[in-house]
Structure formats: C-alpha cells, structure tokens
Amino acid sequence: MDKLLCKCGHENPPGTVLCESCGRPLNEQEENKELADMRYEGTARRSQTYNKSVIDKIWNFFSSVKIGVSIIIILLIAAALGTILPQQQYVPANTEATIEAYYTDIYGTVGTVYHALGFHDMYNSFWFIGLVGMLAISLIIASLDRFVPLYRSLKNQRVLRHPSFMRKQRIYGHGPGQEDTLQKAEEKLSELKYKVSTDKNGLLAEKGRFSRWGPYVNHIGLIIFLFGVMLRMIPGFYVDETLWIREGETRAIPDAPGYVLESKGFTLETYTGEGEQEKFGEAIERVGTVAKNYQTDVVLYKIPEGALPGDTDEMEVVEEYPIRVNQPFKFDGYALYQMDFRQDEFSTMSFALENKETGDSSGDLTIDLVNPETNYELADGSVVELLGYYPDFSGFENGEPQTASPLPKNPGFLVKMTTPDTPDGETSFITIQNTVEPLGDNDYKLAFQSVETRDASGLTVRKDRTLPILGLGGLIFMIGVAQGMYFNHRRFWIQQQQDGSILLAGHTNKNWFGLKKDLDQVNEHASLPAYRDQQEDLEAQEKREGEQLT
Amino acid sequence: MTLADISSNLLYVAFIAYLIATVIFGGAVKGNKEGSFRSEQRWGKVAITITVIGFLSQLGYFITRWIVTGHAPISNMFEFTTAFGMTLVGGFIILYALYRTAVLGMIVLPVALLIIAYASMFPSEVSPLIPALQTNWLAIHVITVVIAEGILAISAAAGLIYLLKVIDQKKKSKQRFWLEAIMYSLVLVLGFIIISTFFTLTNYEADFAYVNKDEQASQITYNMPAIFGMNDYESLSDGTFTPLVEMPPVIHAGKLTTVFWSVLVGTVLYLLIRLIFRKRISAMLQPFTKNVNLQLMDEINYRAVIIGFPIFTLGALVFAMIWAQIAWSRFWGWDPKEVWALVTFLFYAAYLHLRLGRGWAGEKSAWLAVIGFVIIMFNLVAVNLIIAGLHSYA
Numbered sequence: 001m002d003k004l005l006c007k008c009g010h011e012n013p014p015g016t017v018l019c020e021s022c023g024r025p026l027n028e029q030e031e032n033k034e035l036a037d038m039r040y041e042g043t044a045r046r047s048q049t050y051n052k053s054v055i056d057k058i059w060n061f062f063s064s065v066k067i068g069v070s071i072i073i074i075l076l077i078a079a080a081l082g083t084i085l086p087q088q089q090y091v092p093a094n095t096e097a098t099i100e101a102y103y104t105d106i107y108g109t110v111g112t113v114y115h116a117l118g119f120h121d122m123y124n125s126f127w128f129i130g131l132v133g134m135l136a137i138s139l140i141i142a143s144l145d146r147f148v149p150l151y152r153s154l155k156n157q158r159v160l161r162h163p164s165f166m167r168k169q170r171i172y173g174h175g176p177g178q179e180d181t182l183q184k185a186e187e188k189l190s191e192l193k194y195k196v197s198t199d200k201n202g203l204l205a206e207k208g209r210f211s212r213w214g215p216y217v218n219h220i221g222l223i224i225f226l227f228g229v230m231l232r233m234i235p236g237f238y239v240d241e242t243l244w245i246r247e248g249e250t251r252a253i254p255d256a257p258g259y260v261l262e263s264k265g266f267t268l269e270t271y272t273g274e275g276e277q278e279k280f281g282e283a284i285e286r287v288g289t290v291a292k293n294y295q296t297d298v299v300l301y302k303i304p305e306g307a308l309p310g311d312t313d314e315m316e317v318v319e320e321y322p323i324r325v326n327q328p329f330k331f332d333g334y335a336l337y338q339m340d341f342r343q344d345e346f347s348t349m350s351f352a353l354e355n356k357e358t359g360d361s362s363g364d365l366t367i368d369l370v371n372p373e374t375n376y377e378l379a380d381g382s383v384v385e386l387l388g389y390y391p392d393f394s395g396f397e398n399g400e401p402q403t404a405s406p407l408p409k410n411p412g413f414l415v416k417m418t419t420p421d422t423p424d425g426e427t428s429f430i431t432i433q434n435t436v437e438p439l440g441d442n443d444y445k446l447a448f449q450s451v452e453t454r455d456a457s458g459l460t461v462r463k464d465r466t467l468p469i470l471g472l473g474g475l476i477f478m479i480g481v482a483q484g485m486y487f488n489h490r491r492f493w494i495q496q497q498q499d500g501s502i503l504l505a506g507h508t509n510k511n512w513f514g515l516k517k518d519l520d521q522v523n524e525h526a527s528l529p530a531y532r533d534q535q536e537d538l539e540a541q542e543k544r545e546g547e548q549l550t
Numbered sequence: 551m552t553l554a555d556i557s558s559n560l561l562y563v564a565f566i567a568y569l570i571a572t573v574i575f576g577g578a579v580k581g582n583k584e585g586s587f588r589s590e591q592r593w594g595k596v597a598i599t600i601t602v603i604g605f606l607s608q609l610g611y612f613i614t615r616w617i618v619t620g621h622a623p624i625s626n627m628f629e630f631t632t633a634f635g636m637t638l639v640g641g642f643i644i645l646y647a648l649y650r651t652a653v654l655g656m657i658v659l660p661v662a663l664l665i666i667a668y669a670s671m672f673p674s675e676v677s678p679l680i681p682a683l684q685t686n687w688l689a690i691h692v693i694t695v696v697i698a699e700g701i702l703a704i705s706a707a708a709g710l711i712y713l714l715k716v717i718d719q720k721k722k723s724k725q726r727f728w729l730e731a732i733m734y735s736l737v738l739v740l741g742f743i744i745i746s747t748f749f750t751l752t753n754y755e756a757d758f759a760y761v762n763k764d765e766q767a768s769q770i771t772y773n774m775p776a777i778f779g780m781n782d783y784e785s786l787s788d789g790t791f792t793p794l795v796e797m798p799p800v801i802h803a804g805k806l807t808t809v810f811w812s813v814l815v816g817t818v819l820y821l822l823i824r825l826i827f828r829k830r831i832s833a834m835l836q837p838f839t840k841n842v843n844l845q846l847m848d849e850i851n852y853r854a855v856i857i858g859f860p861i862f863t864l865g866a867l868v869f870a871m872i873w874a875q876i877a878w879s880r881f882w883g884w885d886p887k888e889v890w891a892l893v894t895f896l897f898y899a900a901y902l903h904l905r906l907g908r909g910w911a912g913e914k915s916a917w918l919a920v921i922g923f924v925i926i927m928f929n930l931v932a933v934n935l936i937i938a939g940l941h942s943y944a
Contacts (some may be wrong), residue, residue: 065907082887283677325681337879
C-alpha cells in the first residue's frame with residue numbers, strides 16, 4: 001500500500017483516517033461522519049489496515065479487544081472451576097494412582113469426572129498455561145497495535161488543524177472574536193497548567209498527554225510480572241526444598257551449598273485464656289486449643305571455602321535466629337520458613353540385656369533411632385549386633401521386615417546377642433511390645449527400659465530471585481492504572497479566521513465535564529464564542545426522532 | 551460497662567441508625583412527588599445525618615474492638631463481614647456528599663443491614679490470633695480489601711437502581727426474571743437471619759457423632775433441627791429431631807441443614823410478600839426509581855469501579871502476595887480464596903475493557919456491576935463456608 005499524502009503536505013502511513021498533522025479526513029467515509037472518532041486519533045492501526053497474510057490474521061486476532069476479553073473470561077471460568085474440589089497438591093495422596101483413587105473415593109462420580117477432565121491439576125495444565133500465554137501475547141500485540149500509531153500521531157500533531165477537523169470535534173464553537181482573544185485565552189490556559197503552543201493565527205493547548213499511555217504502561221507491568229513468573233523455570237532462580245530437622249540435629253541446608261543449620265529446639269505455645277488472655281477465654285472454650293506460636297530456634301553455620309565437605313570442625317557461626325510463622329530467617333538470598341512440625345518423635349530407645357531365666361542383666365544399651373550403631377559392647381563383654389533396623393516397621397514381606405518410612409515411628413530391630421554364655425549368638429526381632437525369636441528359643445532377651453522423644457521442625461528452604469521482577473511488574477501496573485484512570489488528556493484548538501471570527505474545538509479522552517469546566521473558565525477571561533457539546537446534541541436529536549416514531 | 555460491652559453496644563446503635571435511615575431515605579424518595587431535587591433534600595438531609603451517626607458509631611465499635619482484642623478486628627467471619635457493612639456505608643456517604651442521591655441510600659443501607667445481621671450469626675466473641683495472622687499485614691491486607699469491596703459494592707447498588715428503573719416489569723423477559731432473582735436471593739439472606747436467630751433464642755442444640763470423610767470419628771452440634779444427617783450419624787442428645795436423610799461423607803450435612811432452613815424460610819417469606827402485595831419485589835421498588843437520573847447512576851457505577859478496582863488489586867493481590875510470601879513462603883498457591891480474588895480481578899478487568907473498548911455502558915454495565923457483587927459475595931460466603939482452604943477462619 002502507498003503512503004497517503006494529505007492536502008496539507010504531510011505524508012501519512014497507509015490506513016490513516018485523519019491526517020496526523022492537520023486532522024483532515026483522508027477517506028470518504030470519514031468525511032461523511034458527523035463526529036470524528038478520536039479514540040486513537042484516527043491513526044493507522046496495523047490491525048485495521050492489513051488482512052492478507054497469515055501474520056496479518058494472527059496480528060488482527062490478538063489485537064482485538066473482543067478476543068482479549070474472551071480470553072480473560074475463559075481464564076476466569078477455568079480458574080473458578082479449579083476451586084470446586086481441592087487441587088491435587090492439597091489432597092493427602094502423592095502418587096498418580098492414589099490421587100486418582102482419592103478423588104473417586106471421597107467425591108464419587110463427580111470426583112472421577114473431575115479428575116478425568118484434569119481439573120485436579122487445573123493451574124499446571126498445558127491448556128491453562130496456554131491461555132495465560134495467549135493473554136500475554138494479546139497484551140503485547142493489542143498494545144503495540146494502538147500505542148505505536150497513537151504515539152506517532154500525538155508527536156506529529158500540528159497547532160493549526162484544518163477546520164473540517166475542528167468541526168467534527170465533540171466540543172465545538174464558532175463565532176466572532178476580539179483582537180486579543182487568542183492572547184487572553186493563552187494566558188488563562190497557561191494559568192490552568194495547559195501547555196500552550198502557538199502558530200500564526202492559532203493555538204493548541206494540551207494537558208495530561210501522559211494519561212494516554214496509562215493502559216500501555218499497565219500492560220507492560222503485567223507482561224513484566226508474567227515474565228518474572230516464567231523466569232523461575234530457569235535453574236538458580238528458584239529454590240523450593242523442605243528440611244526436616246530434629247532438636248539437637250545439625251544438617252546441611254538443601255540447595256544452599258556451604259550452609260549448615262542446627263536446631264536448638266522447637267516450641268509450640270497455645271493460648272491459655274488466663275491472665276492477659278482472659279478475654280479470649282470464651283473463644284478458646286468453643287474451639288478447644290488455639291496455637292499461639294510455632295518456633296524453631298536455629299543456629300546457622302557456614303563452611304569456609306576450601307574446607308572438605310562434611311568437615312564440621314571449621315564451621316563458623318553466622319547467626320542465631322528464632323524462626324517463627326511470619327518471621328522467616330533470611331540470609332544470603334535464602335529464607336527459611338517455619339511450616340510444619342512433629343512432636344514427640346522417638347529419638348533413642350534403651351534396653352537391658354537380660355538372662356530370661358535368672359533375670360540378671362548384662363548391662364544397658366541405648367540405640368539412637370536416627371543414626372544407630374551396628375555394635376553395642378556391654379561391660380561384661382556381651383555384644384549386641386544390630387543386623388537390621390526398620391524405623392517405621394510395617395510388617396513382613398516374603399519373610400523380610402519392611403519399613404513404611406525413614407521416620408522412627410515404630411522402630412523394629414533385628415539383633416544378634418552374643419554373651420559369654422551364648423558365644424554363638426542368638427537372633428531376635430524386636431518391636432514395641434513384641435519380640436519374635438525366628439531361630440528358636442533364646443536364653444537372653446533385650447528388655448525395653450525407656451524411650452526418649454524430641455520434636456522435629458519442618459522448614460521450607462526458599463530462594464526466589466524473581467521477586468524483585470514481580471514487584472517491579474506490580475508497581476508498574478499500579479502506576480499505569482492510576483495514570484490512565486485518574487488523569488485525562490485534554491486539548492483545545494483555537495484559531496482566529498481571516499475575518500476575525502474564532503474557531504474553537506476541544507477534546508478529552510474522558511471526563512468531559514472537567515473539560516467543559518476548564519473551557520468555561522477560559523471563556524470568562526477571553527470571551528470565546530459559545531460552544532456546543534455535539535455528542536449531546538446528537539443524542540438529544542436521536543431521542544426526539546425516536547419519540548416521534550413511537 | 552467494660553470496653554467490650556461498649557464496643558458491641560456501639561454496633562447495635564449503628565444497626566438501628568441504619569434501619570431508621572433506610573426508612574427515611576425511602577420516604578425522601580417516595581415523597582418526592584414533583585421530581586424536583588429540592589423536595590428530596592429535606593428528608594434526605596435528616597436521613598444522611600442519621601446514617602453518618604450510625605457510621606461513626608460503627609467506627610467507634612471498630613476502634614474499641616481493636617483496643618480490646620489488641621489486633622485489627624477483621625480476623626474472622628463476624629469481624630470481616632461487619633467491617634464490609636461499614637465500608638459499604640462509608641462509600642455511600644462519600645457518594646452522597648458528591649451526588650446527593652437519596653435513592654442510593656435506600657438500596658445500600660438495607661443491603662448493609664443484611665450484611666451486618668448476617669455477620670452477627672457467626673461467633674462474635676473476641677478470639678486470639680493464630681500464628682499465621684500475627685503480623686501487621688493482617689491489618690494492611692484485609693482493611694484494603696474490605697474498603698475496595700465496599701466501594702465495588704456501591705457500583706453494584708448503582709447498577710441495581712439502574713436496572714430497577716429501566717427493566718420493564720410488565721413484559722416477560724430474561725432481564726425481569728434475573729432482577730427478581732436478585733431480590734429473591736436477598737430475601738433468602740433474610741430467611742437465614744430469621745431462622746438462625748429463632749433457633750439461637752430458643753437454644754436449640756442437638757449433638758451427633760459421625761464418621762468424617764477421612765473415616766475418623768467426629769462430633770458435631772446442630773443448632774437447627776437436623777433435616778440432613780451426617781455420614782453414619784448417631785444421635786447423642788435425647789428428644790431432638792431425627793434426621794430425615796443421611797448424607798455421604800463428602801457433603802457436610804450440618805451446613806446443608808442450615809442452607810435448607812434458610813431457603814425454606816426465605817422462600818416462604820418471599821411467597822408471603824408476593825401474596826400480600828401481589829407484585830414482584832422489583833416491581834414494588836420500581837416506583838421509587840421514578841426520579842432517578844440514569845446517566846448519574848451509570849456514572850456512579852463506573853466511578854466506583856475505577857476507584858475500587860485499583861484498591862482491590864492493591865489489597866487482594868499485591869498486599870496479599872507480599873504477605874503470602876512472608877507467611878507461607880510462596881506469594882501464590884492457588885488457594886481457593888486466592889483464586890477467587892484473581893477471578894474478581896479478571897472480572898473487573900473485563901468490565902473495564904468492555905466499557906472502555908466496546909462501549910458497554912448503561913444497562914450492560916449495570917448487569918456487570920451486579921455480577922461483580924455476586925462474585926465478591928461468593929468469595930466471602932461460599933469460599934469461606936463451603937470450599938474452605940487456608941483462608942477459612944470461621
């Protein structure tokens with residue numbers, strides 16, 4: 001397509017409706033309109049100009065408001081559907097099969113259908129993410145389609161507009177003026193904080209052009225936000241690990257090389273409803289107990305560079321910190337959160353090696369249930385050998401003892417006891433309240449003495465380097481929204497014709513009431529011709545015609 | 551009288567003030583025979599004065615309760631919903647100062663009354679904060695959200711008035727049906743309030759043992775005669791109503807019973823109204839909108855959205871994400887409440903694009919504003935009571 005040459009001499013891009021420079025209508029259809037469509041200043045939007053190639057079609061698809069809103073509505077409905085039943089991360093099952101079974105067991109047919117449709121993992125489904133992607137593309141294309149020509153046009157606008165342009169503005173007036181009308185109008189407009197430029201016999205007063213960029217700014221903010229969300233897929237930007245640490249334990253922090261954490265203890269406090277808390281008495285009575293504080297006191301160590309891994313002697317204390325809910329421990333870009341706890345986990349068990357018949361004890365042994373030793377030598381030379389340890393014993397399979405988890409919930413021990421009396425050793429399988437002697441009756445047994453417990457803290461290890469980007473996106477979005485919604489772009493064009501009469505036109509992207517108020521103030525000072533709101537005139541006329549018809 | 555008593559008395563005063571103001575606003579609108587602005591003003595002035603007194607009283611309740619509990623009183627269903635009623639009235643007062651619209655008061659105040667009454671059906675005793683709520687972000691996040699929702703609800707009220715005026719009550723239409731459906735659902739809320747109050751006053755209590763969906767034995771207290779029984783229920787109280795139907799474990803029969811009673815009472819009430827007045831409720835309200843300036847209602851609808859939308863975004867998404875990052879280690883987790891905040895955001899984003907980009911003003915815009923309010927109420931009521939995620943504190 002060719003460029004459009006306006007009578008005023010300005011070369012406009014193909015597809016332009018109103019000349020960027022003087023505002024003359026550039027096609028017949030526009031010439032016949034009563035009012036000019038000023039939404040995008042009559043500029044050449046790519047989507048309205050080309051519709052041949054595939055690229056044109058894609059561009060036009062995504063630049064449409066109708067499509068954009070449709071995507072928003074579909075996303076909205078999909079998001080809402082995902083809340084009907086809990087998402088899979090919130091159900092107490094963790095394999096494909098058990099998750100599927102859970103939905104059927106708990107929710108019946110509805111659950112089966114919900115799972116079959118993939119709604120149980122709605123927000124990670126490829127089509128949901130695809131929709132968000134389409135929204136992002138729509139944001140970019142729709143913005144570019146409008147912003148680029150609008151920017152060009154507002155940059156190229158001339159002070160002197162063609163009378164045909166002025167006549168088609170919503171606010172329009174024409175009438176006799178005085179010699180100093182222009183000068184006085186300029187004074188008053190400047191006083192009202194308008195930027196006034198003059199050219200020969202006319203002036204252009206403009207205010208708040210930046211508000212026209214508001215929608216594009218807030219879209220940029222959203223795109224930055226979505227970009228930030230995407231970044232977390234890149235390794236190194238995002239860490240999400242769980243660290244279970246028991247009281248007194250020292251553990252390396254997963255995904256945080258060089259850092260080691262020690263737990264001094266876990267505290268759970270509940271409201272007592274006494275003293276200062278008496279006012280809460282009624283509420284506590286109604287619901288039972290209310291937690292007041294979950295806290296893990298930790299010490300952070302750093303292994304100096306060059307030290308061997310596992311070399312714990314040279315660790316340096318970095319900081320001590322009480323991790324509480326809402327008060328994560330932050331260090332070096334990482335944060336540790338108090339997320340979970342287990343109370344009264346078994347830590348050690350003590351046994352006495354006893355002769356069954358006499359009840360004589362050969363001595364005591366204490367087994368650390370997290371890091372058990374393989375041999376326990378007693379004072380009289382007896383040895384208890386730990387052949388097998390099953391921290392969470394769940395039964396036998398093919399004669400072999402099994403453990404359900406690595407947590408010491410129901411410890412089982414396969415031991416070989418060797419004493420001076422029984423040098424060949426006797427084998428025994430011991431669990432809480434139960435002893436099995438698989439190879440025949442023994443002379444000796446391990447008699448349970450005591451058990452020690454301690455608490456364990458579930459901490460989340462988090463690093464999220466995308467946060468500043470997300471924050472920036474959010475900030476830009478909010479600025480863009482305020483910019484576009486709470487400010488408006490107002491313009492007046494005033495020209496003194498050769499015969500001394502005054503032509504006057506005004507435009508704003510919103511709040512016409514405010515624009516008229518400004519104009520009234522200028523009027524008082526500069527005695528401009530009376531103006532009309534042509535839109536209201538048109539509406540009134542339509543209404544009259546409508547009434548005549550009925 | 552302790553400060554806690556003063557606090558709850560101030561809330562009563564506010565409630566009664568709103569009640570009186572509603573009637574006077576109604577009178578101001580109805581009495582305006584000549585349709586001039588002035589005749590509405592006389593009674594309008596009285597009504598708005600009483601409304602402001604009520605608002606200040608409620609503000610007094612809010613502040614004294616804050617002092618008593620030691621934390622912002624927005625931490626449970628009672629407190630949040632009451633605050634929502636307050637911001638709704640606050641938003642109306644500002645708009646009245648700008649536009650002098652008595653008719654808006656006639657719609658907003660009864661809705662605020664319903665909301666506050668609904669709130670008081672929840673346990674209202676002073677409750678301590680669980681660890682997740684012990685931060686200033688509670689006040690910052692929730693107060694911003696409740697203000698935004700109050701403002702957005704004003705847009706719905708303006709939309710509703712617009713619809714009451716323009717929809718032809720004599721001709722059968724989808725619009726007429728849905729408008730009346732809105733009125734019916736407001737009556738259902740009233741039904742819930744009436745029946746809950748009745749059984750609370752009569753001290754109805756029935757205990758049941760049941761097996762919950764995780765197959766564990768639990769107990770529940772019904773405060774209304776149990777129509778629906780919980781899974782494998784067993785009555786623990788003598789002489790109470792025996793459930794008619796037993797529900798599968800996934801359905802909370804206790805809540806379903808409450809819903810049943812509310813719908814029953816609400817429907818009876820609605821039918822009575824229809825029988826006595828021989829008119830739809832919307833048709834009864836239509837004469838009040840005789841002098842309504844449609845353009846102004848459309849303007850209020852839009853203004854409320856462009857003010858409420860950014861505040862909502864700030865409170866329900868930005869502040870929410872900051873707090874979620876601090877408390878739960880992730881700024882977003884697709885928790886139902888989070889999702890519905892996003893749904894609300896997307897909905898108003900669509901509203902703005904349709905209005906600014908495709909010229910959806912007037913009636914279309916009014917419907918959208920009303921739907922927006924429905925979404926907000928869904929997030930407040932259904933998500934808290936039915937869907938239940940991390941945010942259910944009631």
